[in-house]
Amino acid sequence: MSWQQQSQVDDMVSSLNGRNIQNTSRLTKKQSSESVVTSEGNFWFVIIDLAIGCSLENAIDVNSTDVLSQFQQHSDSTASNGSTHSLCRDSNTPGSTFTASCSYMHRQTNSIERYSANMNNSVSSPQMFPSFSATSFIPMTAPLHSGPVGTIPPPLSSAPNPSVSDITSNLKPTSAHQLLTPFTPPITNDLYKSDPRNETSVHHSYQVLNKSAPSSQTQCHYQMNGNGPSGLCNLQHDFSRMNFAVQSTRFIDLVLERNLMKYENEDEKITLPPTVCNPGARCNSSIFRCTLNSVPQTPELLKKSRLPFGLTLQPFRDMKSLNIIQTSTIVRCRYCRAYINPYVCLPDTRHWKCNICYRVNDLPDDFNWDPATKSFGEPTRRPEIRNATVEFIAPSEYTLRPPQPAVYVFIMDVSQNAIETGYLYTFTEQLLIALEQLPGDDRTMLCFIGVDSAIHFFQFYGESFPHHLIVDDYADIFLPVSCGLLVNLRQNLDVVRSFVQSLPTLYESNSSTSCCLGAALNAAHELIADIGGRITVFLTRIPDLGQGALKSREDPNQRAASEVPNLCPANDYYKRLALECTGHQIGVDLFLLSSHYADLSTLADVSKFSSGCIYYFPNYHINRNPVEVKRFQKQFNRYLIRKIGFEAVLRIRCTKGLSLHTFYGNFFVRSTDLLAVANVSPDSAIGVQVQMEENLVGVNTVCFQAAVLYTSSKGDRRIRIHTLSLPLTKDLSTLFNHFDVRCAISLVSRMAVERTLTGSSLADSREAMVNAVVDIFCAYNYSISQGNHINSVFSPTTSIRFFPLYVLGMLKHRAFTAGQSVKLDNRVAALLLFRSAPLEVIDLELYPALYELNHFIENETDPPRLHLSFANVNRNGVYLLDTGSYVYVYISFSVESNIIKCLFDVDAFAEIDEEKSFEVLDNPFSDRVHSFLRKLSIYRTVFAPVIIIREDSSLRDLFCQRLIEDRTESSHSYSEFLNHIQLEMQKY
Incomplete structure (x- = not known):
C-alpha cells in the first residue's frame, strides 16, 4: 500500500470518528476467514460477521397411518420421542424448552451463541424467535429516559379489564376524561392490503397525515449522533466510498423517524427467473405465502439474518374463480409425486423437469390437449401450467372406499343453565333458515343428541314425531336403538323441520344442573364411526359428570398476575377422544356460550386434534347481551352453509434442501409432511416452520x-393444489427487504400460542416476543455497520419496519397481556383464535384499523387510516375502529348535532342508545358510512358486530385499550417500547 493510499484511508477514518460513528477498523493485508475483500484497490477491511450456531439431531420418520396407534406410541402427539424445540433463554437456565403441540419435529439442541465470530456449517434450524436474551420485558410505568416523549396520558382505570361481553351485558353510562397522548408513527398502506375471501383484491388508498414535525430536541439528537437526515446520508455516502454495498439499501432509525408513510411504496417487487415455465403465475397471497419472499441460498445466511422462516396456508379458502380440471391422467413426478405446476421446466413438448426434486419426467401424450379450446396445442396452454391453484376431480385410484355422505350430528346442552341463556331459540332459528342449504346431496343425514345429567336420543320413524329416548347411565354409555337415530334430511325434511321448531319448548322446564359431555361425545362417535362426518357441540357450562368430568381451576385473584396458571389442559381425555374421532374421519366443532368458567383450555383439545373449530360467546344471554346474540346468529349461519371437505389429508412438499419442521393449527400430524384433517374448513389456516438442511x-x-x-x-373425490415459487438470493439486505411482516407475525403468533398452551409460562412467551424484535434488528444493524456498534434501531424502509409495532400489539392483546384482569376462559379463547385464524383476522387483532367517519360528510372516497393513538381522536369526531372480532363506533362528546341525526336518528349526544343496533338511515352520509362498513367486511370470514360507544360510557375502555400506540399504567407506549428495544440492543 502506498503512503498516498494510507493517507486517504486515514482521512476517511477521521471523518467518521468526527461523527461519533464507530466504524473504523485496522487495515491489514492478511486475509482470514473473518475478512471480506472490498473492490477498492488492494484494501482489506476486517469485517466481523454475525454467526449463530445451532445443532440439530435428525428427525425420526413416522409413516404410520393408524392415528390411534401413533398416539399410543407417542402419547404427546407433538414430537416423536419427546422431542423439544428450544424457544427461549432466560437468566436462570441455559435453554428453556417446550413441546410444540400437534407437530412432528426434529429434536433440537440449543447451543446458540449470540454473535459468534465463527460460522458453523450446521443445519439452519427454524426458531420461533430468532434469538434469545436474558432480560425479560417488564412494562414500565414511566417514560424511558431516552428518546423524545410527548405528553403522557393519564392512566386508564386500574379496575379489572372488562371484556366486550362483560360490559355489553350491563350497559351503564359513566363519566370519563379524555386522554392526551403523543403522536406516534403511522403504518403503511401496503401492510394492510388484504385479499378478501374471493380472488378479487380490494385495496384502499389510505392517506395518513403526519400531525407533528421533528422537534428541536429531536434535531439536536440527530446532529449529536450523526444519524439525522444529513447524518444518515453522510453515513451511507462514506460506506459507499468504501464499497460496503450499503448505498443501494435505504434505512431509517425507528426511534427518531416519525413519518414512516413516505416509504410505503419501497417494497421491492418479487420476480421469478425466466427459466420457469410460467414466471407470471402467482399464488393468491391470502392462501399461501412465505415469511421470506426471497429465500437465502445457504443456512449460514439465514442464521445471520435471524429472520423466521415459515409458511402460512389457508388451503380450503373460498375462491371466486377456481380452475377445476377433470382428466384421465393427473400429471405427477414419478419420483417425489409432486404435481405439475407453472414453475416446472419444459425442455421440450415430451418432457418436464420437476421443480421439487429436479428430475426429468415424461409428459403423457394427451397433455398437449387444451380442454378449454378442445384442440391440441402447446403444453403451456394447459390450466395446470397457467394457474398456481387448480383443483382436480380425482379418478378412482385416489379413493379407498366409496365417498361418504354428509353426516351432521348436533350435541345440544339442555341443562337448566342452557335453557336460561336462551341459545336454543337462536339455534333453531338459524338451523331452520339453513336447513335446505346444508352442504350435501340426497344422502345427507342428521342426528340430534341432548345432554344434561343424562343423554337424550331422538329416534325418527317415518312421518311421525321422533321418539324421545333417555339414557341415565352416563358411566357406561350405549346406543339405545340400532336404527332411526340418523335421519335422511331430504326424505324427512318436514319431520326434521317440525322437530327443530319444538326444541326450545321441549326442555323449557328442565331442572338438571349437570352435564355429562364426555358420554355424549362417545355416543356420537360410536354412532357414526363407520361413516365419518361432523359433530357440533353446544355447551353452556363445565362438564362435571362421567367421563371427561372437569372441575373449576380458575382463581379470580390470579387473572391479572404476570404468571397465569392453568392455561394447559387438565387431562388428556378429550385429546384421546379427538384422536379416535380423527381415525374414523370425524371432526368435532365446539360452540361455547357460557357466562361461567368452563375450562376451555381442556375442552379445546377435542377440536384441535380432530381438525375442528372453536367458537366462544362469553356471557351469552338472548335478552341481556344482544352483541353476542348477533355474533352467534351470523357465525352459526356461516358455519352451516359454508363449504366443507370430508376425509381430507393435506401434504406439503418443498424443494430438495428444505424441510418442514413444525406445524401449527387444528389437525393431527401423521408423518413428516402429511396432516390428517377429518373436516377441512374454508375459514381455517395453519402455520408451518421451514428449515434449511443444505446449501441450495x-x-x-x-x-x-x-x-x-x-x-x-x-360425494366426489377432489384434489386442490396450491404452488408457491420464490427466488433465491445471496444478499443479506435482500432478505430483510423481502421480509413479509404480515406473514411472519401470523406465524410467530401461532407459535407463541402453542408455546403458551403447552406448558411454558406467559412471561416466557412475552419475553420471547421482545427478544425476536431485538435479535432481528441487531442482525440488521450489525449487517449495515459491518460489525461496528451503532446506537440506533435502524430498519429497512420496507415492511419489516412495522415488526416492532405488531409485536407491541401482541403484547397488549388480551391473549398475552399482563397486569390486566382477564378471565381465564376469555384469555384461552383469544389464544385459540390465533391458532387457526386467517391472516387478515390476525392482522386486525394485533393492529386494528382506525378511521374518522366525519370524512364522509364532504367526501365519497374512503377515509384515511389513522394511527392507533388518542392524539388522533378529536372531541367533535365519530370514529370507526375495526378490531377483527368487533367493530367499535366511538362518538366524541362534542360531535355536531347534524352528524348525530344522520347516523343515529336522534337529536343530541345524550340521546344516543348504545344498545340499539347501528342501522343504515335514509341520507347520503349514512349510506356512505354503511357502504364503507360493508367494504371492510369482505376482509374477514367471521362476522364482526358493531358496538356503539359514547365518550361518557363504561364501554369507553374497550375503545381506548385497542389504541396500542398509547401508554397505559401496565404497558409501554410505542415510543417507549422502541426505546426499550434500543436499550436491549446496546447490550450486544
Whole structure:
C-alpha cells in the first residue's frame, strides 16, 4: 500500500470518528476467514460477521397411518420421542424448552451463541424467535429516559379489564376524561392490503397525515449522533466510498423517524427467473405465502439474518374463480409425486423437469390437449401450467372406499343453565333458515343428541314425531336403538323441520344442573364411526359428570398476575377422544356460550386434534347481551352453509434442501409432511416452520406445494393444489427487504400460542416476543455497520419496519397481556383464535384499523387510516375502529348535532342508545358510512358486530385499550417500547 493510499484511508477514518460513528477498523493485508475483500484497490477491511450456531439431531420418520396407534406410541402427539424445540433463554437456565403441540419435529439442541465470530456449517434450524436474551420485558410505568416523549396520558382505570361481553351485558353510562397522548408513527398502506375471501383484491388508498414535525430536541439528537437526515446520508455516502454495498439499501432509525408513510411504496417487487415455465403465475397471497419472499441460498445466511422462516396456508379458502380440471391422467413426478405446476421446466413438448426434486419426467401424450379450446396445442396452454391453484376431480385410484355422505350430528346442552341463556331459540332459528342449504346431496343425514345429567336420543320413524329416548347411565354409555337415530334430511325434511321448531319448548322446564359431555361425545362417535362426518357441540357450562368430568381451576385473584396458571389442559381425555374421532374421519366443532368458567383450555383439545373449530360467546344471554346474540346468529349461519371437505389429508412438499419442521393449527400430524384433517374448513389456516438442511446450489428458485385430497359434500373425490415459487438470493439486505411482516407475525403468533398452551409460562412467551424484535434488528444493524456498534434501531424502509409495532400489539392483546384482569376462559379463547385464524383476522387483532367517519360528510372516497393513538381522536369526531372480532363506533362528546341525526336518528349526544343496533338511515352520509362498513367486511370470514360507544360510557375502555400506540399504567407506549428495544440492543 502506498503512503498516498494510507493517507486517504486515514482521512476517511477521521471523518467518521468526527461523527461519533464507530466504524473504523485496522487495515491489514492478511486475509482470514473473518475478512471480506472490498473492490477498492488492494484494501482489506476486517469485517466481523454475525454467526449463530445451532445443532440439530435428525428427525425420526413416522409413516404410520393408524392415528390411534401413533398416539399410543407417542402419547404427546407433538414430537416423536419427546422431542423439544428450544424457544427461549432466560437468566436462570441455559435453554428453556417446550413441546410444540400437534407437530412432528426434529429434536433440537440449543447451543446458540449470540454473535459468534465463527460460522458453523450446521443445519439452519427454524426458531420461533430468532434469538434469545436474558432480560425479560417488564412494562414500565414511566417514560424511558431516552428518546423524545410527548405528553403522557393519564392512566386508564386500574379496575379489572372488562371484556366486550362483560360490559355489553350491563350497559351503564359513566363519566370519563379524555386522554392526551403523543403522536406516534403511522403504518403503511401496503401492510394492510388484504385479499378478501374471493380472488378479487380490494385495496384502499389510505392517506395518513403526519400531525407533528421533528422537534428541536429531536434535531439536536440527530446532529449529536450523526444519524439525522444529513447524518444518515453522510453515513451511507462514506460506506459507499468504501464499497460496503450499503448505498443501494435505504434505512431509517425507528426511534427518531416519525413519518414512516413516505416509504410505503419501497417494497421491492418479487420476480421469478425466466427459466420457469410460467414466471407470471402467482399464488393468491391470502392462501399461501412465505415469511421470506426471497429465500437465502445457504443456512449460514439465514442464521445471520435471524429472520423466521415459515409458511402460512389457508388451503380450503373460498375462491371466486377456481380452475377445476377433470382428466384421465393427473400429471405427477414419478419420483417425489409432486404435481405439475407453472414453475416446472419444459425442455421440450415430451418432457418436464420437476421443480421439487429436479428430475426429468415424461409428459403423457394427451397433455398437449387444451380442454378449454378442445384442440391440441402447446403444453403451456394447459390450466395446470397457467394457474398456481387448480383443483382436480380425482379418478378412482385416489379413493379407498366409496365417498361418504354428509353426516351432521348436533350435541345440544339442555341443562337448566342452557335453557336460561336462551341459545336454543337462536339455534333453531338459524338451523331452520339453513336447513335446505346444508352442504350435501340426497344422502345427507342428521342426528340430534341432548345432554344434561343424562343423554337424550331422538329416534325418527317415518312421518311421525321422533321418539324421545333417555339414557341415565352416563358411566357406561350405549346406543339405545340400532336404527332411526340418523335421519335422511331430504326424505324427512318436514319431520326434521317440525322437530327443530319444538326444541326450545321441549326442555323449557328442565331442572338438571349437570352435564355429562364426555358420554355424549362417545355416543356420537360410536354412532357414526363407520361413516365419518361432523359433530357440533353446544355447551353452556363445565362438564362435571362421567367421563371427561372437569372441575373449576380458575382463581379470580390470579387473572391479572404476570404468571397465569392453568392455561394447559387438565387431562388428556378429550385429546384421546379427538384422536379416535380423527381415525374414523370425524371432526368435532365446539360452540361455547357460557357466562361461567368452563375450562376451555381442556375442552379445546377435542377440536384441535380432530381438525375442528372453536367458537366462544362469553356471557351469552338472548335478552341481556344482544352483541353476542348477533355474533352467534351470523357465525352459526356461516358455519352451516359454508363449504366443507370430508376425509381430507393435506401434504406439503418443498424443494430438495428444505424441510418442514413444525406445524401449527387444528389437525393431527401423521408423518413428516402429511396432516390428517377429518373436516377441512374454508375459514381455517395453519402455520408451518421451514428449515434449511443444505446449501441450495445450482438452482435459482425454491417451491412449496400444498395438496388437499378431500371428499366434497356432493360425494366426489377432489384434489386442490396450491404452488408457491420464490427466488433465491445471496444478499443479506435482500432478505430483510423481502421480509413479509404480515406473514411472519401470523406465524410467530401461532407459535407463541402453542408455546403458551403447552406448558411454558406467559412471561416466557412475552419475553420471547421482545427478544425476536431485538435479535432481528441487531442482525440488521450489525449487517449495515459491518460489525461496528451503532446506537440506533435502524430498519429497512420496507415492511419489516412495522415488526416492532405488531409485536407491541401482541403484547397488549388480551391473549398475552399482563397486569390486566382477564378471565381465564376469555384469555384461552383469544389464544385459540390465533391458532387457526386467517391472516387478515390476525392482522386486525394485533393492529386494528382506525378511521374518522366525519370524512364522509364532504367526501365519497374512503377515509384515511389513522394511527392507533388518542392524539388522533378529536372531541367533535365519530370514529370507526375495526378490531377483527368487533367493530367499535366511538362518538366524541362534542360531535355536531347534524352528524348525530344522520347516523343515529336522534337529536343530541345524550340521546344516543348504545344498545340499539347501528342501522343504515335514509341520507347520503349514512349510506356512505354503511357502504364503507360493508367494504371492510369482505376482509374477514367471521362476522364482526358493531358496538356503539359514547365518550361518557363504561364501554369507553374497550375503545381506548385497542389504541396500542398509547401508554397505559401496565404497558409501554410505542415510543417507549422502541426505546426499550434500543436499550436491549446496546447490550450486544
